[in-house]
Amino acid sequence: MTRDATFAPTRRAVTAALAGLLPAARLLAAPAPRAEQTDFLWGTAISGHQSEGGNVHSDAWFLENLTPTAFAEPSGDACDSYHRYAQDLDIAAALGLNCYRFGIEWSRIEPEPGRFSVAALDHYERVLEGCHQRGLLPMVTFNHFTVPLWFADRGGYEVADGADLFARFVERTTRTLGALIGMATTFNEANILLLRKALPRFATDAAAANARAMIETARRKRGAPLFSSYLFGDPDRIDPVLRDAHAKAYRAIKAGPGDFPVGLTLSMQQIDGVGPNADRIRTDVEKLIYGEWIDAANQSDFVGVQTYSRLRFDDRGLMPSPTGAELTAMGYEYYPAAVGATLRYAARHIRKPVYLTETGIGTDDDRRRIAFIDATVNEVRACIADGIDVKGYIYWSLLDNFEWTRGYGPRFGLVDVDRETFVRTLKPSARHFGAIARQARRPVK
Ligand code: BGC
Numbered sequence: 125m126t127r128d129a130t131f132a133p134t135r136r137a138v139t140a141a142l143a144g145l146l147p148a149a150r151l152l153a154a155p156a157p158r159a160e161q162t163d164f165l166w167g168t169a170i171s172g173h174q175s176e177g178g179n180v181h182s183d184a185w186f187l188e189n190l191t192p193t194a195f196a197e198p199s200g201d202a203c204d205s206y207h208r209y210a211q212d213l214d215i216a217a218a219l220g221l222n223c224y225r226f227g228i229e230w231s232r233i234e235p236e237p238g239r240f241s242v243a244a245l246d247h248y249e250r251v252l253e254g255c256h257q258r259g260l261l262p263m264v265t266f267n268h269f270t271v272p273l274w275f276a277d278r279g280g281y282e283v284a285d286g287a288d289l290f291a292r293f294v295e296r297t298t299r300t301l302g303a304l305i306g307m308a309t310t311f312n313e314a315n316i317l318l319l320r321k322a323l324p325r326f327a328t329d330a331a332a333a334n335a336r337a338m339i340e341t342a343r344r345k346r347g348a349p350l351f352s353s354y355l356f357g358d359p360d361r362i363d364p365v366l367r368d369a370h371a372k373a374y375r376a377i378k379a380g381p382g383d384f385p386v387g388l389t390l391s392m393q394q395i396d397g398v399g400p401n402a403d404r405i406r407t408d409v410e411k412l413i414y415g416e417w418i419d420a421a422n423q424s425d426f427v428g429v430q431t432y433s434r435l436r437f438d439d440r441g442l443m444p445s446p447t448g449a450e451l452t453a454m455g456y457e458y459y460p461a462a463v464g465a466t467l468r469y470a471a472r473h474i475r476k477p478v479y480l481t482e483t484g485i486g487t488d489d490d491r492r493r494i495a496f497i498d499a500t501v502n503e504v505r506a507c508i509a510d511g512i513d514v515k516g517y518i519y520w521s522l523l524d525n526f527e528w529t530r531g532y533g534p535r536f537g538l539v540d541v542d543r544e545t546f547v548r549t550l551k552p553s554a555r556h557f558g559a560i561a562r563q564a565r566r567p568v569k
Contacts, residue, residue, distance in 0.1 A: 159222065159261040159306055161385075165516030166561035167223025167260070168216055168538065169482050170205065171268035171312065172232070174525040175212075177202035181231040183276035183353045184269070187338055190345070194335040194356070196531035203523045203541045209251050211548060212522060215539060217258035219558030222565065224255050225263040225481060225518050227312070228301075231272035234293050245300045252304035261306035263481070263518070265389075266294050266373060268312040269355055269528075276342075280352035281369065282361040291372035295379070302382030309428055309481070310373045313391040314366060314420070317359035319413045323435070323442055355528070363415060370420055389428030389481045390417055392470060394462035398438045405437050410469075421474045426515075428481030431466040434459045453486035453534040460499035464507055471512040478513060480504060484520035486527065486534030493538075493553040501560055519557055523548070 173179045178201060188198040205212055216224050232244040255262035267290065271280055280286055294310070313319075335356050343351040354362065370388055377386045395413075397405035421427040433456040436443040445451060450458040463483055470478045485496040500517065507514050524537035532543065538554035541547070 157256060157259075159256050159259055161261055161306065161515070163222060163565060165223035165261060165263075165479065165518065166221045166557075166565065167225055167263070167516065167518040168221065168522035169225035169518045169520045170212070170227070170522050170525065171265065172227035172229035173199060173202075173268065173270040174521075174527070175203040175523055176206035176229065177204045178206065179229060179231060179270065181235040181272055182229070182270040183231075183273050183280075184355075186273050186276075186346075187342060187353060187356075190338055190341055192334055192337045192341065194331070194338050194529050196529060196533065199526040201546070202526050204546045205523070206247070208546060208548075210254055213251075213254045213258050213260060215548060215550070215554075216260055216522060219538075219554060220562035220565065221558065222259060222261060222561070223263055223306075223516060223518060224260040225265065226251065227265040227268035228297060229270065230267060230275075230290075230293050231270065233297055234272055235274075237272075237274050237289075238292075240296050245297065248297075249301055249304065252301060255306070256304065262304065263307040263309070264301075264305050265309050265312050266290075266297070267310065269316075271354055273346075276351055276353050277346050277348035279350035280354060280357060280362070281365045282352040282357055283350065284365060284368070287365050287369035287372055290369040291376045294373040295376035298377050298380070298382065302377070302380055302384075305382050305384050307385050307387075307426070308377055309387050309389050310370045310377075311366060311388050313430055314370060314388045315414055315417045316355075316391050317357065317362055318415050318417075319391050319393075321359050322409055322412050322437075367416060367420055371423075374424060385425035385477075387424045387426035387428060387476070387479075388417070388421060389430050390414065390421065390470075392429050392431050392466040394431070394434035394459070394465040396434055396436045398436050398443060401439060405439065409435075409437050418473050421476060424476065426477045426479060427470055427474045428479050429466050429470045430482035430520075431463050431480070432483065432485075433457050434462045434465070452492075453488065454530075458485065458492070458496070460496050460503060463500050464503035467504070467507045467512060467514055468510075471507070471514075477515045479516040479518065480514065481516070481518050482520040483517075484536045486536050488535060490551045490553050493551070494556050497553060497557050497560070 173184055179185050188195040228248050234240055252262050339356055343349055374386050395406050395409050445457040452458050483500055485493050487493055504514055504517050521536045523539050523541050524535040527534045538551055540549045
């Protein structure tokens with residue numbers, strides 16, 4: 125299944141060889157028209173582990189199936205998007221969107237250290253080509269939380285050379301797929317562990333103890349004393365390695381082929397200080413949750429803002445949501461105004477184009493999703509009217525998918541996925557979002 129990197133012919137080499145032999149192959153190999161970022165991007169986001177299914181070589185798959193586990197249920201077949209990606213792309217295109225943000229799964233491309241799967245690279249080549257054929261700009265995430273199990277075994281991003289191994293995967297992948305990528309981010313929510321540090325009141329003691337027990341069990345079962353899974357790792361050890369990994373991967377991608385913007389996305393929630401020291405509290409929290417990632421974003425080509433709510437802090441730390449506030453299925457406050465606040469924060473601190481690469485709402489009431497989308501559009505429009513260079517709105521998520529430790533409970537999707545048959549059914553919010561995108565994309569006469 126896997127082949128050593130040295131012996132793996134690039135897709136282009138194979139195509140070139142065929143084209144020399146068979147004139148018809150030249151025709152088959154004709155490149156699909158490339159989707160370029162000329163317009164405002166209207167898209168949806170999805171990640172590999174949460175939608176593809178059967179991500180068996182990943183750390184998350186192993187942890188989901190352990191006892192004890194921090195996961196409510198295993199991801200299993202997820203939405204089977206690995207096989208049904210064409211349907212998903214068809215839906216996005218039919219809605220009238222022009223961007224598709226998805227993750228390339230490291231553990232599929234490099235299931236064993238240094239051995240790269242040509243079949244997996246071919247798969248993502250088909251996904252990328254499928255985007256171009258449908259006029260969808262492919263925005264690729266190289267790392268959306270999950271890592272190969274072998275990488276977790278050797279200490280993940282808690283050991284310094286983890287950065288080099290990530291960059292090697294990125295380099296190998298770009299070498300094959302770079303010409304087809306429209307935009308790329310290295311890490312999804314590169315600061316998510318710093319945010320977790322600021323939110324100790326979010327995790328109950330029992331949940332934290334359970335996660336610790338899961339990692340201890342993983343260490344024992346894998347015979348891997350350094351075992352480190354990104355989402356459950358030590359923020360202080362991981363953060364510097366992640367920054368190094370981002371910088372190295374950025375350079376690896378820039379080596380080409382392809383010439384497209386490379387950035388990172390940040391988890392950015394509206395931060396409100398409360399009480400007499402409100403301003404100081406807010407700036408302290410912002411310093412803690414962004415660390416040095418604002419600098420890293422300034423040295424990249426763009427930043428992706430990912431916003432879900434607001435967080436209020438007083439002198440004692442994170443406060444509960446205000447009494448009577450509407451809560452989403454995730455338990456946090458329904459607060460779409462946070463989108464405008466975070467876009468403005470990003471524009472104030474990062475002198476690069478800003479994309480809203482994720483925002484959305486976990487809810488079973490699709491009317492609330494429609495209201496959330498309308499409110500988000502208003503926030504984005506107000507920012508643009510104020511001169512902020514917002515270049516896209518990408519809704520999380522196209523599909524109801526695997527919501528990490530919460531399993532399949534919270535539903536963020538514009539599209540319902542039957543858990544047995546994988547049949548996709550559009551929700552009214554999908555058509556609503558599509559209608560807004562189509563209307564906005566209509567050329568002004
Ligand atoms: C993550 C997604 C997740 C979403 C909703 C974001 O932080 O990038 O993977 O599903 O939030 O919780």
